[in-house]
Amino acid sequence: MAEPRRRVPHRREKIVEAAVEVIRETGPASLTHRAAAARAGVPLGSTTYYFADLDELFEAAVRTVAERNVARLRAWARSLPERADLCAGLADFLVLLTTEHRQTSVLAYELYGIALRRPALRAASTSWDDMLSKVFALRVDAITARALTVMFEGLLHQALVSPRAPDRADFEEPLRRLLGD
The missing domain is CATH 1.10.10.60 (Homeodomain-like)
Structure with missing residues (x-):
């Protein structure tokens, strides 16, 4: 038997x-x-x-990477003092994501891009964006938090595909313009 x-x-x-x-x-x-x-x-x-099927495996991978990135974001947000300069803190975080955590950031964008052709992955792929907006909304109003999320993602993506290593000013200046600092 x-x-x-x-x-x-x-x-x-x-x-x-x-x-x-x-x-x-x-x-x-x-x-x-x-x-x-x-x-x-x-x-x-x-x-x-x-x-x-492969979509289920991709979804599990997307969720795993998103959860790790969200945990990293939450840890960053907790470490930022209440009265900290948000633009400087975000610029430093972006530098960290493009240097020390570059491989993970590239992986996240690769998985994020898969959702363009696989609708089943879209909810998992956007969890990072949602969490970014929620964290930013702790410091700014909801509309500005959404705009900041879009800018943050754009700055990160551009830095990851750039042939040169970004520096803090590459991030801080546009963030200050958006936030009026």
Whole structure:
């Protein structure tokens, strides 16, 4: 008699982490069930057991990266003193995202872009934007928070694709113009 299927603890999370690593290293086009299974060191059937199709695997990867970025954002927001210069703080955070956390920032944009062609991923992809606006709304009104979110994302994206390393002034000056500082 066949033994009942045994659930391996944390296998799903291991597969998701492997998917994130595959995308980080070789880009979204290289993610397949087979690539994730090989990277996770699990049988191919495990990926299809947990993720019916590639969109489900991508969604799990998007959510994982978004959750990490949101945690980083929350930590930054908590570390910023109440009366801190918001423009300077944001400029420093953008420098951090384009230097120390560059690989993660690039990964996030790659996953964000996938949502353009895969509508099922849009909610997960926009969670970062929503959290940015909520954090910014703690310091400015809701409309300005939304505008600041759009500018922040644009500045970050431009810096990541720029051939030169950005400096604080690249970010701080436009932020001051937007916020009237």
